[in-house]
Amino acid sequence: MSYVCLWSPRWPIGADFPADLVASLLTHAPRVAVGERGLVWADARGLNGPRLAEALRAVAGDYGFDDVRAGVALTPIAAEVAALHSNAHANGALVVNVKPGTDASFIAPHPLHVLSPSERIAALLSGLGIETCGAFGSLDAESIEVRLGVEGVRLWQRARAEDERWLFAIPARALPSASVEWVEYGLKDPERLVFIINSLAATVCTALVARGERAREMGLVFALGNRTQRTHTVRSSRASAEQKRWMRLVREALDSITLPDAVMGVTLRAESVVESHGAQGDLFDRGFASAVAVEEAFIQLTDDQGDVIVEPENTAHPLLESRTTWRNAMGDGRWTRGEKRRVSRAAGEKTNAEGAEDAEDRTTEPSRHGDGISPEQEINDDELRPELRPSAGHRLAPTIFRPSKKTDRPSFLARHPTALTLQLLPSPKVVTVDVEPRRDHEVPTRYLEGNEWHTIIDAAGPDRVSGGSWNAEYSREYFRCVREDGMMVWLYRGMQQSRDWFLHGWWD
C-alpha cells in the first residue's frame, strides 16, 4: 500500500471541496478521499506513486490550483509530512517521494507538531525536552502508555511511521458477508467457534433471502493469532440460503480443518450466488407438494454420501457386469428433469412425449444395417426374449458394442414390469460344482455355496461368450440353473486356465 497526499493552501476544505475535482482525480487513481485540513488522499497501491502524484497535480492545475504539493509514501503519516512540511518544497520541488522503508527516518528530524498532537500532550513533551519525532519515537512503548495514555501511544506510533489509518471507505461487498473480530483472546474452542459462525451464517442467510438469492458456495476466513489468514470454501450440492444446511456443511468442513494458531476473527461470505426461483406447480401432480422436502433430502444425501442417487448408463458389452456405469442422477440439475419426466408419465403424457422422443431418435440416427432394422429394433433385440425378437435373419451376430444411449431402454420391462430379472453379485463367487454329461457337453447337477449343497433340477445352456483379447481376455460358459427350492441361478465356468466355476447371480 502506498499513498499520495495532496495539499494546497488555496483550495477549499471540508464540504466546500469541489466535487468535480474529486471526480477528475478518480480518473487517475482508483480511490480518492478528502480528509481533514484540506488533505486529499489517493490510493497508489500497485501504481507508480510519483507518476500518479504528477498526474493528480496536473488535474488540480486544470482547476486553477497550481500550487498543489504532493507527498508519496508507504504510510499516510509520511505522505502527509512530505506534502505539508517537507523542506524540499522550499527548494521548488512540489512532489516529495519518500523511499520505501525510510518513512520513519524521513519523519524523525521533523518537529513534533507535524504529528498534530493535542495541546496537553504537546505541553508534556515540551516539558520533557522532546522536540522531534525521532526523539519521541525512540522511547519505549510501556513508558509512553503509562505516562501519556492511549493518545500518547497513538502519537508515538505515528512518530515511528506506524500509521494504520483507514483513509478510504471500504466499498460495500457485492455479495453478503459477515465477520467478527476480537483482540482480547485467542479462540481455540471449536464449539465456541461454531457458535460464532452460526451467528454469522444467520446474518448471511438472512441477507441472501432478502436479496432473493441462494449461495452455491461460501468462504470461511479465519484470522489467526499469528497474523495470517486461512480461507476455506464450503460448497453445497444445491444452491441454498438456509442457515441450517450451511451450518451442517461448515461443521463437516471444520472436522477436517487444522488451524495453526488461535482464531482472532472469522468472516463468512457468500462466494457465488444464484437467483431463487420456484418451480411452476402442477395441480395434477400428487407429489408436487412434497417436492421441496424430497429435494432437501436428496441434497442432504448427496452432501453426506456423494453420488448415492444414481441411474444406470448401459452399453452392449458382452459381459453383463461390464455393461453398466452408474452415474449421478443429481448432476447438473438432471434430477429436476427426471422428476418432470415422471410427472408427465403420471399425467398420462408418456405416450406422446416418449413417442415423440423415439420418433426423433429414429429420424436423426440412420439405420446402420440397411436392411430395414431401425436402431430402436436393435435395442429391443438385446432385451427381448427369443420369441419377441425379430426373425433370425434380421439379427446381428455376434454381439457387438453399440451406442450406450440406445441400449438402456428396457422396453420389454416396460411392458412386463413384473418380470423376473437377473440380479448380479458384486463379484462372481467361486463355487464347487458337480456336473454330468448331456450329449456333447456337461451341465451342472449341484453346487456347493458356503457349506450347503444346492441341487439343480433344470439347467439351460451353455451360453458361451468370449472376447476381450485386446485388453482382458475372457471366455465363459454360462448356465441358467433352477435349484430345487425354485431359485434360478446363473453359473458359469471359466474356459481359460483355471476352469473354475462361479456363481454370478440369480433371477429374482
Added chain:
Amino acid sequence: MSTSVAALRALIQQKFPDATPLTGGAQTTEHVVTGIDELDRILPNGGLPRGRLSVWAPRGGVTAILRAACLTVAHSGERSAWIDGDGTMTGAFWADGPTLLRPTSRVNAMRAAEELLRSGGFSLLILTGCEPQGTETVRLTRAAREGGTALVAIGDHSAMASLRMTSHLLDYHWRRTPFGDPADAESVTVEVHARAVGWNARTDFSLPVMHHELRLSLEPALADRRGLPR
C-alpha cells in the same frame, strides 16, 4: 360378551355424544397398491400399509414384485425409492420411475432410508441388501410413520413389521430344445404368503422371466458351441 360391548358402546356415546362412528372399515389413508391384482387382493386393505414396516423374506420373486409396485407408484404420480444396499441391482434391467440409491455401506443405507422416510415425499421405499436390526428397526419404523411411507425391507427379521410376506418360485415354464433340454424359462409361478395380525392369506400368479442377450449363437434353442476351446 355382547352385554359388555353394548355397555361399552353406551359409555362411549355418553362420553362423546357428537362423535360419528367409523363404519365399513373406513381408512384414513390409501394403501400402496402393488399393481399386481392377485397380490393386492390378498393384502390387508388392498395394498402395502403406509406409515408401516413390511418385511418380505427373500425366497424368490420379491424383486420383480416390488419393482412393479415401485413403477405403479411412480405412474400414479407419487414417488418411490429403492435402496440397493448390496449393489445387486442390474443396470440393464432398471426402469425409469423409482429413485435408485446405491449407498457405499450399510450405515449409509440406513441413513439414506431414514432421510427419505422422514422427508414425507415418498409413498413407497424398498430397502434391500441391508436388513435393519434392533434400534435401527425402531428408528426406521418411526421415520416411516412420520413420513407416511410404506417401508418394505427385504429380510427375515420381522420384528415390528405390521405385514410379513413370503414368496416362493414354484414351477417354471420352459421352452425346450429339439432334444427336450431346457432352452429358455418363459414364465414362473410365484406363490406369495401374506401375514398380519389377524390376517393370513396366500395367492399364486405367473410372472414372465426376462433374459438378456448373451449368446453368440443365432439359434437360441441350440447349445452354443462356438468361440470356445474344447
